[in-house]
Amino acid sequence: MASLSSRQDVTVTSSEITSLFNLIRDWGSGEQDEVMDRIDSQLSAIAERENISKGGVLARVEDVDGLTLLHVAAEYGKDSVLDYYFRDGVFIFESGLRASQLNRKTKTLDGPIHMAARIGQTEFIKALASRGVSVDSKGAFGATALHFAALEKNDSLVRDLIGVGANLNTQTMSGQTALHIAAQNDDVATATLLLNNGANPNIRNAGDLKAGVVARGIANSQVYRLFLERGLPC
Template identity: 30%
Template sequence: MLNVNNIIKTLIILFSISFILYSQNTDRNNKTAFFSAIESGDIKKVRELIRNGIDINITDEYNWSALHRAVQFNKRDIVRELLLNKKININPILPNGAILENDGKKWYADGETPLLLASYYGYSEIVTILLNFGANILAKDNVDGAMAIHIASARGWTKTVLAILESYSAKNTKDIVNAVDNTGTTPLMWAAMNNRVSVMNLILKFGAYINAQDDDGWTALHFAAASDSYKAVEMLINNKANANIKNLDEKKPVDIASDTDIQALLNKYTKQ
């Protein structure tokens, strides 16, 4: 004789398993649809999925958050839509091993928040949106301890650097223009080593210390000279940079310059 209770228990278990599998499949489909909508800029679909309860802080198969992807694809309206949700984590970080590639050059992005990512791409409007919603202006990556202003300076995004410096967050943060990374390197130094003269001019107007030294005693002029950045060297000299400051190895900027034109220029301002 069949045991009715056992049959009922078996049916309940089978139903539960089926429901779990159905739910997992639905969640997986919604996740795929969510990230696809973000990439394509389909804000109606994004809103629909949010209304239907999708986790606003969900990550994709590469552990990138929805907010990171919206920034990466330069979808301003979707960035704003995500930020309007009270459950959003505005400062999620990219996983270790995250690499960005632009013009064949790799950029290690471990620990970057959406603000840092927007600064890398030079999306000044998104930077402003994120800061207006309270993104941490002092957030650092896990590579160099670089902040948004360091990254934007290194990349040469003048409008983005300006957006950061003119933000309410910057005005309420002590001396952001001279903020240092994990090795004491300032935004001016990051710009100098990459020959970003326009950014350097802007940063100096906002009060950057032209003769600041990093943990190894290097100044912006050292970095510019070592990077064969003639225009950066010239610009710093014209703004009264001290060519006689020595680093911890007792070397002046002229001592580490390999470009002969830079050496000739620096020799005019270096005491023998």
């Protein structure tokens, strides 16, 4: 069976892509086995028609925005779809192709891990990390999953990302660390978590501002008060 890596004439229609996406979007409680069987059945039919592996088909399941089946699964927190990528007989001698799918970016530069972080799908992020996806992978504007968690004021996800080894001092294209974002949002819970786990308060963003200085500019800022109490630069 030919691998997609050596085939350029594979066709997966837009209606087939929509059908696969809708299976995940319409997934009801207790329907995991049924939905996964239907996904496998549809992929198998396309693979047989195109004479490629099911993994080869998955690599061509992409809409006009660059969303893949794994992006949709990440948005809805369906870990069993990720497990499917590692099922025997899906990617046949195509581990490199599979790895590329786990990190594939949309047209807005979101990988599955960034999609999951935006929505707060913690377990999906952990599953991706356990499969070798870097939690420090950069998406749109150079943001990591930790930046998105801070933007959403999701201190629970921030805690979990710290637990799987996220770099607390990674900067976006504008020089923002997660601590800068917490300061800007006056999110004292996230700021406390970050500082307690070693986030560097001396890093400057593209505007030459430390996180404490950002906090100082926010009226009645709890984060600014936190920095003052700890004697941190602000």
